[in-house]
Amino acid sequence: MLCSLSCSAEPVWTVPGGDLRRGEALIRQFGCASCHAIPGIGGARGNVGPPLNHVGSRTFIAGMLRNNPANLVRWIRTPQSVVPGNAMPDLGLTEVQARDIAAYLYTLR
Numbered sequence: 001m002l003c004s005l006s007c008s009a010e011p012v013w014t015v016p017g018g019d020l021r022r023g024e025a026l027i028r029q030f031g032c033a034s035c036h037a038i039p040g041i042g043g044a045r046g047n048v049g050p051p052l053n054h055v056g057s058r059t060f061i062a063g064m065l066r067n068n069p070a071n072l073v074r075w076i077r078t079p080q081s082v083v084p085g086n087a088m089p090d091l092g093l094t095e096v097q098a099r100d101i102a103a104y105l106y107t108l109r
C-alpha cells in the first residue's frame with residue numbers, strides 16, 4: 001500500500017484509558033481477524049474488511065469518520081450506525097473494550 005506524503009506527519013493518537021495489551025486479547029476474543037489482516041495478531045489474515053495496518057496514520061475511518069480516538073471507538077462499537085448495511089457487525093463491545101482495542105490499533109502506523 002502506498003503512503004501519502006503526509007503519512008509521517010500524521011499524529012499517532014493515544015486513547016484515554018485504553019490498554020493496548022488488553023486490546024490485543026480482545027481483538028482475538030472478538031474474532032476481528034476473521035475479517036481483517038492485523039499486524040501483530042497471529043493468523044489475522046481475514047479479507048472481508050480492509051487490512052488494519054496503518055490505522056494510526058489514516059485520515060478517515062471507513063471513509064466516513066475523521067480519524068481520532070472518539071471516532072475510532074465509535075466505529076468499533078457501532079459500525080452499523082455509521083455505515084448502515086456494511087459488512088462489519090455491531091459486536092456488542094463496551095466502551096472500555098473499544099478503547100482498549102483502539103489503543104492497540106493506534107500502534108499500527
Ligand code: HEC
Pocket residue numbers: 027030031032033034035036048049050051052055058060061062063075076083086087088089091101105
Ligand atoms: C464480519 C466481518 C468483520 C468483522 C468481524 C470485523 N470487521 Fe471491521 N470492517 C469490516 C468491513 C467490511 C469494514 C469496511 C466497512 C466500510 O468501509 O464501510 C470494516 C472496517 C473496519 C475499520 C475501518 C478500517 C479503515 O480502513 O477505515 C476498523 C478500524 C475495523 N473494521 C476494526 C474492526 C475491529 C477492531 C473488529 C473486531 C472487534 C472488527 N473490525 C471486526 C468487517 C468486519
